[in-house]
Amino acid sequence: MSTASRLDKVRARLDLPRVRRASGLLDGRHRSIYTGHGQDFDDMVEYHPGDDVGDIDWKSSARAGHPIIRRFVRESNLSMVLAVDTGRNMAATAPSGERKAEVALFAADVVAYLARSRGDLVALVAGDEQRLTQVPARGGTGHLELLLRLLERDLRLDAPASDLGRVLDRTFSWLGRRSLIVVITDEARPGPEHEDTLRRLRTRHEVMVIAVADATAADGGPGAVADVDGGPALPAFVRADRRLAAEARAAVDRRRSEVRAMLRRRGIEHVVAGSSDEVVDALIDVFRRQRRARG
Numbered sequence: 001m002s003t004a005s006r007l008d009k010v011r012a013r014l015d016l017p018r019v020r021r022a023s024g025l026l027d028g029r030h031r032s033i034y035t036g037h038g039q040d041f042d043d044m045v046e047y048h049p050g051d052d053v054g055d056i057d058w059k060s061s062a063r064a065g066h067p068i069i070r071r072f073v074r075e076s077n078l079s080m081v082l083a084v085d086t087g088r089n090m091a092a093t094a095p096s097g098e099r100k101a102e103v104a105l106f107a108a109d110v111v112a113y114l115a116r117s118r119g120d121l122v123a124l125v126a127g128d129e130q131r132l133t134q135v136p137a138r139g140g141t142g143h144l145e146l147l148l149r150l151l152e153r154d155l156r157l158d159a160p161a162s163d164l165g166r167v168l169d170r171t172f173s174w175l176g177r178r179s180l181i182v183v184i185t186d187e188a189r190p191g192p193e194h195e196d197t198l199r200r201l202r203t204r205h206e207v208m209v210i211a212v213a214d215a216t217a218a219d220g221g222p223g224a225v226a227d228v229d230g231g232p233a234l235p236a237f238v239r240a241d242r243r244l245a246a247e248a249r250a251a252v253d254r255r256r257s258e259v260r261a262m263l264r265r266r267g268i269e270h271v272v273a274g275s276s277d278e279v280v281d282a283l284i285d286v287f288r289r290q291r292r293a294r295g
Contacts, residue, residue, distance in 0.1 A: 006148045007116060007141060010109040044068050079121045079137050079178075081205075082108055082147065083171045085185035086154040087128035087162025092186070093215040096275030100212040101155035104184050106276040107210045108151055110283065111182050112144045122147060123179075125171045126154055129163035132170060137179075164189045168197045172204075180206045187211040187272050188255060190262065198266050208286060209263060213274040216248050 044060055047067035055069040090101045115122045123137035124147045133150055135143075164185050171181060181201060183190070190198060190209065201207055256272070263270045269289060271282040 005141070006109055006145060006152075007113055010106070010113045044070060079123065079180070080111070080115050081123045081125060081137070081171060081175065081179050081181045082111065082151075083167050083181055083183045084108060084124070084126040084151055084155075085128070085162050085164045085167060085183075085189065086126050086131070086133075086151070086159055087164075088157070088159045089162045089186050089188070090155055090212070091157040091159065094274055095213050095215045096277070097215075098275060099157075100186055100214070103212045103273055103276050103279065104186075104210075105148070105151055105155055107184050107212075107273065107279045107283075109148060110279055112148060116141060116144055123175075124150065125167055125174065126151055127163065127167050127170070128154075128160045129166065130160040132166065134170065134174065162186075162189070165194055165197060168194060168201065172197060172201050175205065178205055180208070183207065183209045185209065185211055187213050187259065190259065192258075192262065195262055195266065198263075198268060202266050202268060207266075207268045209268060209270045210279075210282070210286075211259070211270065211272045213272050214252070216245075216252055 044057060045068070047056060047061075047069045057068050057070050060068040084104065090099075090104055092100050094100045094103050096103070112122060119139060121137035121139050122144060124133060124135040126133045131154065133154060135147055135150065162185075164183075168183070168190075175181075189211070198207065260270060269286045271286045273279045273282045
């Protein structure tokens, strides 16, 4: 494996104006985690043009006879948790032709890059039905590089079956400090069996889901398509049947709708990326939606 920095690689690959937009929107996301602005109250000061009118304390202003705002000290070193599904399902193929693991790892790279640029602390909970990797929240480039290399190690074709519930349960039982939890999994998850844990997580933390899309069996070129879970290969002539292809796509659409509806009930933002190239724009989209919802 190359010893080059993953964060340097992601910086070289990203379009910086888009990254700056994502980072700025993430700042708004963090503010939503804490009471008020996600900042510690400092004192009352006179309003000056350019100050946020949302900070005006109207009762104090009425008593003083002129606008008074509440001034805050910005909270730094906020906590973010990467909760990653490293099960065998992540070895399947994304619509782009990449392995879903590559897209998931790039999503983790981007989130870590944004966190480093803000000086945030980042923790990791990653696993499947047999393995669980847990690393406490720390800051610094070396720590983030370690997290990403652990994920790269675990996201492999011969991984055990997925168990996202195990990852979510450990995240819930382990975390004390209110955090932003970024769940990275595939588009079939979270499912109904995960809803109660998500409900409990959402009462304590801010949660968002980045899901990696599946290529359907009807997609792709010639030849048979094999299931990563070891099912029988699907011959090309079956995949070429238009009726079956339409049914497969309809089933995928239903599954996506069910996942989206469940997460909406729990107030959890959710994006689906079908390729590494879509990850940054998907993150910008989810941060922007959350900022509008909070506004």
